[in-house]
Amino acid sequence: MKRDTVCRLCSACCPVEVDIEEGRLVSAERKSFLPPGKRLNCPKLKAAPDIVYSPVRLTRPLVKDKKGLGGAFREAKWDEALDLVAGRFKYFKDRHGPETVCWFRGMAADWGAPWDYSNRLMNAFGSPNTIGNGSVCHVARDMAHNYTYGNMTLAQPRDSGCIIIWGKNDQNTAPSACEAILYARDHGAKLIVIDPVRTGFAKMADLWLQIKPGYDGQLAMSMINEIIINGLYEREFVKRFTLGFEELKRASSLYPAEEVAERMWLTPDMIREAARVYATTKPACIIDGNGLDMQIQVFQSTRAVCMLRALTGNLDKNGGDLIPQPVPMRDIKLKEMLPKDIPPITVDYRLFNEFHKHWGLQVQSCLIDSILDRRPYPIRMLIVQSGNPAVTMTDSNRVKKALESLEFLVVIDLFMTRTAELADVILPAAGCFEETQLNRAYTRNNLVVLQNQVIDWQGESRPNWKIIFELAKRLGMEKEFPWRTAEEAINYQLAPSGITTEMLRKNPEGLCAVETEYEKFQKKGFDTPSGKVEFFSERLRTAGHMPVPFMDGRNTDPISFSGQVKEDNIIGISGEKTNLFTHTQFHNIPVLLKAEPEAYVDIHPEDGQQRGIISGDMLRIKTPRGCIRMQARLSDVVHPGSIQIAWGWGEVDPELSINNLTDDYRRDPVTGTPSNRVFMCEIEKV
Numbered sequence: 001m002k003r004d005t006v007c008r009l010c011s012a013c014c015p016v017e018v019d020i021e022e023g024r025l026v027s028a029e030r031k032s033f034l035p036p037g038k039r040l041n042c043p044k045l046k047a048a049p050d051i052v053y054s055p056v057r058l059t060r061p062l063v064k065d066k067k068g069l070g071g072a073f074r075e076a077k078w079d080e081a082l083d084l085v086a087g088r089f090k091y092f093k094d095r096h097g098p099e100t101v102c103w104f105r106g107m108a109a110d111w112g113a114p115w116d117y118s119n120r121l122m123n124a125f126g127s128p129n130t131i132g133n134g135s136v137c138h139v140a141r142d143m144a145h146n147y148t149y150g151n152m153t154l155a156q157p158r159d160s161g162c163i164i165i166w167g168k169n170d171q172n173t174a175p176s177a178c179e180a181i182l183y184a185r186d187h188g189a190k191l192i193v194i195d196p197v198r199t200g201f202a203k204m205a206d207l208w209l210q211i212k213p214g215y216d217g218q219l220a221m222s223m224i225n226e227i228i229i230n231g232l233y234e235r236e237f238v239k240r241f242t243l244g245f246e247e248l249k250r251a252s253s254l255y256p257a258e259e260v261a262e263r264m265w266l267t268p269d270m271i272r273e274a275a276r277v278y279a280t281t282k283p284a285c286i287i288d289g290n291g292l293d294m295q296i297q298v299f300q301s302t303r304a305v306c307m308l309r310a311l312t313g314n315l316d317k318n319g320g321d322l323i324p325q326p327v328p329m330r331d332i333k334l335k336e337m338l339p340k341d342i343p344p345i346t347v348d349y350r351l352f353n354e355f356h357k358h359w360g361l362q363v364q365s366c367l368i369d370s371i372l373d374r375r376p377y378p379i380r381m382l383i384v385q386s387g388n389p390a391v392t393m394t395d396s397n398r399v400k401k402a403l404e405s406l407e408f409l410v411v412i413d414l415f416m417t418r419t420a421e422l423a424d425v426i427l428p429a430a431g432c433f434e435e436t437q438l439n440r441a442y443t444r445n446n447l448v449v450l451q452n453q454v455i456d457w458q459g460e461s462r463p464n465w466k467i468i469f470e471l472a473k474r475l476g477m478e479k480e481f482p483w484r485t486a487e488e489a490i491n492y493q494l495a496p497s498g499i500t501t502e503m504l505r506k507n508p509e510g511l512c513a514v515e516t517e518y519e520k521f522q523k524k525g526f527d528t529p530s531g532k533v534e535f536f537s538e539r540l541r542t543a544g545h546m547p548v549p550f551m552d553g554r555n556t557d558p559i560s561f562s563g564q565v566k567e568d569n570i571i572g573i574s575g576e577k578t579n580l581f582t583h584t585q586f587h588n589i590p591v592l593l594k595a596e597p598e599a600y601v602d603i604h605p606e607d608g609q610q611r612g613i614i615s616g617d618m619l620r621i622k623t624p625r626g627c628i629r630m631q632a633r634l635s636d637v638v639h640p641g642s643i644q645i646a647w648g649w650g651e652v653d654p655e656l657s658i659n660n661l662t663d664d665y666r667r668d669p670v671t672g673t674p675s676n677r678v679f680m681c682e683i684e685k686v
Helices: 048-052 078-096 113-125 139-149 175-186 200-204 216-229 235-241 245-252 268-280 298-311 347-354 365-373 396-405 464-474 486-497 501-506 538-542 590-595 605-611
Strands: 002-006 015-021 024-030 062-064 073-075 101-105 162-166 190-194 207-209 284-288 381-385 408-413 425-428 570-574 600-603 618-623 626-634 642-645 678-685
Touching: 024 048, 048 590, 062 078, 078 101, 078 381, 078 408, 078 425, 078 464, 101 113, 101 365, 113 381, 113 464, 113 486, 139 298, 139 347, 162 175, 162 268, 190 200, 190 268, 207 268, 216 245, 216 268, 216 298, 235 298, 268 284, 284 298, 365 396, 464 486, 486 501, 600 605, 600 618, 605 626, 605 678
Parallel strands: 101 381, 162 190, 162 284, 190 207, 381 408, 408 425, 570 642, 600 626
Antiparallel strands: 002 015, 015 024, 062 073, 062 425, 570 678, 600 642, 618 626, 618 678
């Protein structure tokens, strides 16, 4: 039997058709606008049955009677586990205040409506501390888009004449987007890739800028300068729809290509050519990605990239960068129930907390500050939903210390993780094929596609929505959580759009809430305080931040630990996301691990020769935060002077965890983003 749903084994949210036999998932195939022979294959999707029916899936609640790693888990009934968790909620609320309980949400399977449900529960409980991971993934860039022209744009590569891929590799992370890029390339689109690593896209690019890691913002300012001094910008658009052009002109003049190129590992001609091709080819789009995230200058760097779109008149154009039309939905988070006098633990990042009505709190580093440094007050109980902070968060030694010092830790997940090992209670979650829900990837821009439950929950696991709803009822929130099924909750949330789950099941390709429009700014302006694209932001100036990106002209080193390690140091960058795993997930699936059984650090042959390193040597990599051991692989995918360290392997072995090396003390002043991405380190043969 064929069924339609949405795969959530990664963040791509691909629509899929699954084959079900006798109630079991047999296979899954991604839908595509391309004919079958030209579609990209996803190894995770091919391995979906192995993931769903993995013998190491968590299928029963686990309770630890003795705290810490020394304590053993025992199986428990759901009533016992949920009663225990609800009892600890009430205990900490009565003894220390509701704000001392925190809910942490990671990226793992089924990001979407459960974020709204967990916010609703915590707000009704009285705690402002529902924390996401957006300071290091997506949301920090979202804020930069928002502060420039009001919304995060969506690139339209399929119909584009020129595509800039900036710090992203959709060949591994988003098959549908990759297919659109390849389609455009086959139909004559120019391709510019800005990436310190030679990706598959870099190999096929018309122009590859192998930028020095962390210097993206300065490159964007230099390109802006080239476009302005050569008169390549859209004068009429700039005159009518932007604010602060003269201030941007002055700021960008501080980054002439001939002066800044060398410090970026580029040539002036590369910068000039990239600016010229992008500005003179219509329409053009920029696909910015996670390569800009996890950097200590992510906010201003992304703002500068956003301004390139506006200068060249590519905003809200077909083939350019679409300004989305969100699906009308009820805001169900109940933020109005929060006490007015209790600040969140992210209080130092007020602008980031408040820039978007749906994203909420995202500075995850503040969680560790609160636990260890007790500022602004201590978090005592933590619920980790679909996340693995013991491995994925910056400075993992500090994070582990924080998790071990908690008074009570609950983990909701599909598998035992390094974080779950530290828990007092583990609640087994159902996977994406076992759960009906909405996904934000669609509702943020007009389309509603249902992630449809196609198989039963495995063992005694339960979907995220049911875990949250049943916990809420134990906390006396029957009024706030009246829904008995996911469908009831979805229909309530979608009511303003007129779309129901019944309609979505009859239309598996999805339904649009409104007709897609382009150049909406002609009638409505932009969703900023001025109604224009804001090259100069008065909001930022008033808050004490630079109103124009990099306007001080300072060459502030964006790389962690610069000057703190030996002279023969090298730049370490986190490795690309492979299409076999999702962050730390699925390293326990044999068919996927067989395809990539080991972690490597890529080192350029020139650096290897200087240090007497050959492929296969075991290296010790060290920073002031810690060290790891990893096998060397000589490769020219990296620039001399840099190494690429495999990402996500700390779940397999703590000695392979790149976050043993990363720094959480230096952060972006607006978004609180530390640098997981780039740092100075020492390397030596073991």
